[in-house]
Amino acid sequence: MKRILVIDDDREMCMLLNRFLTRNGFEVVEVYSGKAALAYISQNGADAALCDYRLEDMDGRQVLAGIKAIRPNIPVIIITGYSDVKAAVEVTKMGAYDYVTKPLLPDEILLTIKKSLDKSSPKTDSAGDGSNKKTTDTTTEIKLANNDYIFGNSPVFNNIITQVKRVAPTNFSVILYGESGCGKEVIAQTIHKNSKRANAPFIAIDCGALGKELSGSELFGHEKGAFTGAINQKVGSLELANGGTIFLDEIVNLSYDIQVSLLRVVQERKIRRVGGVKDIEIDVRIIVASNEKLMDAAKKGKFREDLFHRFNEFSIDVPPLRERGNDILLFAKHFLKSTSQELEKNVTSLSPKVEEVFLKYSWPGNLRELKNIIKRSALLTDTDTIDINVLPFEMVNYSKLQFDEHVYKEPTQQMYVPDESRKEDAHSAFNFNTPSHTSAPASNGHFPEKILVNEKSLKAAGLNAEYNMIVEALKQANYNKSKAARILNIDRKTLYNKMEEYKLLSFE
Known part of the structure; x- marks a missing residue:
């Protein structure tokens, strides 16, 4: 018997769907929040999920992303209380199998669920399939370019x-x-x-x-x-x-x-x-x-x-490399393998420090930059492991050269989650639509001031100003120390002494 997970904070709606789907031969599990849905999926799995777009703790996009991250083969059908093409396209692009609008038509919802089950992989994550198995690699299902x-x-x-x-x-x-x-x-x-x-x-x-x-x-x-x-x-x-x-x-x-x-x-x-x-x-x-x-x-x-x-x-x-998590290391090792063959060298791994730097770095040049870094590092390496001493200056010291540890982000719009009083009656959802959608902007980010010496004195103020000038000059010179020294009107040796004095940069 196929198991359907119904996710809705309206318990009466869950009950109606439960009765209807049970009569049509499905096992139904009800959960009433996004967090509960993700916890259940993680522990038990399901053959398909039916999720309301508006929940008290999450919206449908967040639940969908969470399910796909845990068990990507589970088809997710989104229920929305208003016919919104933009929302429909968005959840479809994120990986939802389909979406249905209220009022729910019994034949439509049943047909959509059956189609999603027919098209889902035979390895769909359901109870007892071994939740510790490695996630299916979707790239094997398409022809690579x-x-x-x-x-x-x-x-x-x-x-x-x-x-x-x-x-x-x-x-x-x-x-x-x-x-x-x-x-x-x-x-x-x-x-x-x-x-x-x-x-x-x-x-x-x-x-x-x-x-x-x-x-x-x-x-x-x-x-x-x-x-x-x-x-x-x-x-x-x-x-x-x-x-x-x-x-x-x-x-x-x-x-x-x-x-x-x-x-x-x-x-x-x-x-x-x-x-x-x-x-x-x-x-x-x-x-x-x-x-x-x-x-x-x-x-x-x-x-x-x-x-x-x-x-x-x-x-x-297409997401930038910095948003792809451990894919960074996967690509790095892939490029390392091909580069070693090209250079006829036996460079086979990255040191733990290099892996840490790679995961923290912002990769403004994305995959092209990563590939070039690997090629350069492999060329300079005399052992079978790329170590931190062959990485570019600006990469090793990336985190130390930032004014702010918290990256500024442009304000984004967030979905306003309506309270219980605004949720439509479950029975009415089978009869008419009740649009209710608004949004509120997130608060603005800010850049806190970088303080090197935390004391109130003329000397401390001078040190802080000098430190920040050096950092700004290095950034302006794209981390070229000779050029930065010229910008600051000092010689290269003086710049090195200042950098060492402030413990600004790593010399590993």
């Missing part, structure tokens, strides 16, 4: 894989958001590899590297004599990708006139070469990437809003 690449197995990235599997078989245009170097192109390749276009071309274009004069020729091609220097006919990237996929990285960098031409491609699936007189029909899937939200770019006048809406059929947010 590159055998030299791994995705990792953090919960946040398993959600990305779920989205890739969902959108890959379609012809949807996809927007990939994420910082430079976080793997957007590999994800685009993986979407292509798992689509019906897998055997057709995949063409990747870095829009940031295209000059304004040549971008039209690069994308659309040109005819002989179309402009000075066009001595031959050229086939553009869109035409080369015909039947397959084109990936346009940093799409915001395209000029306005090229965006206009690209809009026609998306709408009519036709291109015209520069200097040409006839249209060429093409069938190409477009995946674009940006480190800036395209809607924000549209509001600033940098990107056409109509083009954004054409592309925005599906979007995926």
Whole structure:
């Protein structure tokens, strides 16, 4: 008998769902809070979960993320009391199997549960399956774009894989958001590899590297004599990708006139070469990437809003490396293995201190930076283990060079959880919708002052000012000590003496 976990702080709603599902041959377990649901899932598992979007202690997104982190194979169906497309898309992107709106229709809820059970893995975590087993690696269920690449197995990235599997078989245009170097192109390749276009071309274009004069020729091609220097006919990237996929990285960098031409491609699936007189029909899937939200770019006048809406059929947010936990070490060891083969060296491991530094560092260059750090460190290492003495200066001393141990974050909006008096009556949920949604901004963060000497004296004030000037100069010089010394108008040796005096930096 399949076990369904019903999560709702409205006990009467739980009772009604319990009765209905029990009559249809399911075992039902009721819990009344998000924390209780996660505790039950951790200890017992379930075959599927039915979760109300609004709970007293959490919202549906938090519960969903928690369940996926503990047991990613459990299908989660979200119940919401208002028909909100944005919320529906958000929970679906996070890995929810589906969502249903109130009033709940018995046939609909039953069909959704049965479908979720049919499509779930045969290894779905249920009671007695051994809760200590290793989490299933979702990357084995899709074709990897590159055998030299791994995705990792953090919960946040398993959600990305779920989205890739969902959108890959379609012809949807996809927007990939994420910082430079976080793997957007590999994800685009993986979407292509798992689509019906897998055997057709995949063409990747870095829009940031295209000059304004040549971008039209690069994308659309040109005819002989179309402009000075066009001595031959050229086939553009869109035409080369015909039947397959084109990936346009940093799409915001395209000029306005090229965006206009690209809009026609998306709408009519036709291109015209520069200097040409006839249209060429093409069938190409477009995946674009940006480190800036395209809607924000549209509001600033940098990107056409109509083009954004054409592309925005599906979007995926790719997390930076610093948010991927132990995946950092997984990638580091993967890069170390390939680098050792390339250098013909037997460097096989990272020292515990190096692992600690890697997990604390912010990785502004993401995977590209990690790979380069591993290659440099392996080259400088004479033993089989990378130690802290071969790591770059700014990485080893990263935490000591921060003004504040607490990273400032922009204020975010949080879901307002209504009190019991605002929860709708359970019986009414089967009859009508009662929208009730508001939000309240979180409080602003701040930067506390960095104090080196905690006493009130002229000498202490001078030391604190000098310390902070040195730190600021090092940051401004990108941790180049010679350049920092020039900024401070002192020689390099004096800077070293000051750094040692303040115990500012590590010399391991």
